[in-house]
Amino acid sequence: MDNIAGTKSSLTWAVHISVAVLVFLWLFPTLGLFVSSFRTADQIATSGWWKAMFPAEQNLTLRTAPPATQVQQGNLYVIEGNLFEDESSEATISVFGISSRDIDAFVPGDTAEMRGGERVTVQANGDYRLESDVEMEGGRGERVFVTAETPPEFTFQNYRNVLFDPSNREGMAKAFFNTLTVTIPATIIPILVAAFAAYALAWMDFPGRALLIAAVVGLLVVPLQLALIPLLRLHLEWGIGKGYVGVWLAHTGFGLPLAIYLLRNYMVGLPRDIIENAKVDGATDFQIFTKIILPLSFPALASFAIFQFLWTWNDLLVALVFLIDATGETTVMTKQIVELLGTRGGNWEILATSAFVSIAVPLVVFFAMQRYLVRGLLAGSVK
Amino acid sequence: MEAALLGVFTIIIGVGGxxxxxxxxxxxxxxVLFPARNISEADVGxxxxxxxxxxAAIPFLILVAVIIIQVVLAGVFALVSPGVDAVAIGIPTKVLIYAAVIAVVIGALIFFITGSKPVSAGQNINRANALxxxxxxxxxxTALGLYLAYPVLETLRLSLTERIPGGGSDFVGLANYAQMMSEAKFWEALTNNMYWLIVVPALSTAFGLLAAQLTDRISWGNIAKSLIFMPMAISFVGAAVIWKLVYDTRPIDQDQIGVLNAMYLSLGGDEPQTWLTIPFWNNFFLMAVLIWIQTGFAMVILSAALRGIPEETIEAAIIDGASPFQIFFKIKIPQIMGTIxxxxxxxxxxxLKIFDIxxxxxxxxxxxxxxxxxxYDKLFRANDWGVGSAAAMIxxxxxTPILIWNVQNARKEMR
Incomplete structure (x- = not known):
């Protein structure tokens, strides 16, 4: 549409800015979670995540090395070292003090005299020299109060804790595998069942076909909330109980209307000639289906597979009802996160990391397969 | 490990099956049933x-297959992790009785259908194709009926009955509905759902339309679309965590870590608010999450619709001197009304189904x-199936109106 007269508006820059604002607004919340998952608990609790990109000014209470490490130089007793425990720290001290009431009394390079007669000199990078005329005593080092500008700092520790720490009972590793175990069969099985049904509805003539298609369209919008109690009772009666088999069956049943609807709409659009030629050549319906229809329907199969994958991966309700029993051995990630929201509501480093672990896989699938997702949406925007 | 193995087997058995x-x-x-050959008088019996x-033998063959699969599975599991009794589903006698009943019924049915008259090959082929x-x-x-159609009826039945302690149930008419109507929480839920029904679709569609219209006109529109569309892939639970961080509240003497409070304070608010506990308005903070998720969906569909508008109509409007706003509201919107x-x-x-957020x-x-x-509260916390089912029926x-409308549209399209 670029070549239509008048579409080049003089307000193009306004469009650019509006889109930029929209994108920013839509991205900002997710970005917050992403950035937070790389910050330590202290950092998250003391400053907003949007400040994480910039150097932060912090008031710190640090200690010199204990008197046990002093060395004698001439008639002076000296302790030298760096106030920051982490040697690679790139923090810059702007002011420091030796009393909690007066933390900005000196600038780096100054020498402060303490009550005990010791003199301490602190440099901007945290190097210090503590001198005393008499031998220093006591078990701990002297306190130094600094105001330091620390550069942005990120850590993978949260991910290590959440994913790879086997002693962490709130970890996501088990829930991650459980979710995967739920998702994959629940994605593959309905595709197959639906594909055969869609072929019959698209290319076979039989009385009642129109009625069946209408029924499928109707079932598309039936809220699955209605199915919870009756099906749970059915599962308990069958002896499946709460478990993977139950949740696979439930997801299969709930995914079928959309699958049949999407696949039928796609298959109906396939060229009639190919199918009729195959029939003339003596192919059976089963052969036509497996050798012609299935390969040609790949885009529709992919669209549905993505839908079903996202839906089962992100599902909470079906897992709560059909899968997770009292032992909690089969908990899925969504349930784990809801539980963390209850018990660890303030521990954002755990929450953010857990949530990001759970949304990372769908995001990858989303960006890799967006084309099919959009196509599927356009074909069957009913559910 | 056992679960993963069970998953692999389920895929194999499910797909293979x-x-x-x-x-x-x-x-x-x-x-066997309708062989493509003539069946003579002598042969027909x-x-x-x-x-x-x-x-009639088929149900039993399937049962045998299931048993064999179970034995094999149990063997494999015993090898992989001794002591784990992961697949002890067992076959209850009830199932055997069902199988026998089904066998007799379909056996008799086939006996009846095949008839006692001789048939030609052509007739047989027609019969096979009809089946x-x-x-x-x-x-x-089967799956649709069992997992979607039957539950609707069963829920309707449950909503009219009451569980008797110790099993069984009693027909109580509309008592469950009456009890539900007398609860303040129900009316609160219904009112809130109405707010959701008005606000979320309207704002999602509006933002989606805006985003679609704007992104279609710039070079990096596809990237922008992709980023606005992204929340679609995020679970409601994940989105809840994301937005809880946005709404987070700290005491006034600390740095705010929630964006909303930080903005509120910097714009002159006197103290940090706990947004999710302010009655009435907190509903809208929850709605924001769903709007954030659904806008991308609306944008993708509406963008495709906007691109499908015939260019001539727009060109004609431009030549007639229409302003961009007139083109958008008077030419484009009416043409994509169906999609909207x-x-x-x-x-x-x-x-209507919103739960997780x-x-x-x-x-x-x-x-x-x-x-x-x-x-959910009624069903699984209060264990009151009657009232829970009544709520589900609401x-x-x-x-239902949307269901009927959809079915009508589908039928129209098929004609």
Missing amino acids: CISYFYFSNLFTDK GHRTRAALWT RPWLFLAPAL VVVWTTITIVV VFAMTNGQWETQVLANYM IMLLV
Whole structure:
């Protein structure tokens, strides 16, 4: 549409800015979670995540090395070292003090005299020299109060804790595998069942076909909330109980209307000639289906597979009802996160990391397969 | 580990089972039931008995297959992790009785259908072809019936009955509905659902339309679309965590870590608010999450619709001197009205079923209850199946107009 007269508006820059604002607004919340998952608990609790990109000014209470490490130089007793425990720290001290009431009394390079007669000199990078005329005593080092500008700092520790720490009972590793175990069969099985049904509805003539298609369209919008109690009772009666088999069956049943609807709409659009030629050549319906229809329907199969994958991966309700029993051995990630929201509501480093672990896989699938997702949406925007 | 193994087996058994069902059922129809050959007077009786017996044997063959699979599975599990009794499903006597009943019924049915008259090859082929669609449809229809159609009726029944302690149930008429109507929480849920129904579809569609219209006109529009569309992939629970961070509150003497409070304070607010506990308004903070998720969906559909508008209509409007706003509201919007309605109703259905966001963020406290969460509370916390089912029926009732409208549209399209 670029070549239509008048579409080049003089307000193009306004469009650019509006889109930029929209994108920013839509991205900002997710970005917050992403950035937070790389910050330590202290950092998250003391400053907003949007400040994480910039150097932060912090008031710190640090200690010199204990008197046990002093060395004698001439008639002076000296302790030298760096106030920051982490040697690679790139923090810059702007002011420091030796009393909690007066933390900005000196600038780096100054020498402060303490009550005990010791003199301490602190440099901007945290190097210090503590001198005393008499031998220093006591078990701990002297306190130094600094105001330091620390550069942005990120850590993978949260991910290590959440994913790879086997002693962490709130970890996501088990829930991650459980979710995967739920998702994959629940994605593959309905595709197959639906594909055969869609072929019959698209290319076979039989009385009642129109009625069946209408029924499928109707079932598309039936809220699955209605199915919870009756099906749970059915599962308990069958002896499946709460478990993977139950949740696979439930997801299969709930995914079928959309699958049949999407696949039928796609298959109906396939060229009639190919199918009729195959029939003339003596192919059976089963052969036509497996050798012609299935390969040609790949885009529709992919669209549905993505839908079903996202839906089962992100599902909470079906897992709560059909899968997770009292032992909690089969908990899925969504349930784990809801539980963390209850018990660890303030521990954002755990929450953010857990949530990001759970949304990372769908995001990858989303960006890799967006084309099919959009196509599927356009074909069957009913559910 | 056991679960993963079980998953792999389920895929193999599920996929293998599906394929072999479709393959063998077709084979059975063409070779045993309705063979493509003439069946003479002398042959017809024998064929009839054979067909009926073979058909009747199928349920038992399936049972044998299930038992074999179970034994094999149990063996594999015993090898992998001794002591784990992961697949002890067992076959209850009830199932055996069902199988026997089904066997007798379909055996008799086949006996009746094949008839005692001689048939030509052509007749047989026609019969096989008449049966085939149902073979293809059977698994899907069974699943749909069992997992969606039957529950609707069963829920309706449950909503009219009351559980008697110790098993069984009593018909109580509309007592459950009456009890539900007398609860303040129900009315709160219903009112809140109405707010959701008005606000979320409207704003999602509006933002989606805006984003679609704007992104279509710039070079990096596709990237922008992709980023606005991204929340679609995020679970409601994940979104709840994301937005809880946005709404987070710290005491006034500390740095705010929630964006909303930080902005509120920097714009002159006097003290940090706990947004999710302010009655009435907290509903809108929850709605923001769903709008954030659904806008991308609306944008994608509406963008495709906007691109489908015939260029001539726009060119004609430009030549006639229409302003960009007139073109948008008077030329484009009327032409995509159908799509807007589809988007609107689709989001409406999502809203009617909304559960996870409320469950994870407030769990219906501070006057944020919605129907689906109310229903969950009744079913699984209060264990009151009657009232829970009644609430589910209310959701069904609200969906029904859209259901009917969809079915009508589908039928129109097929003509």
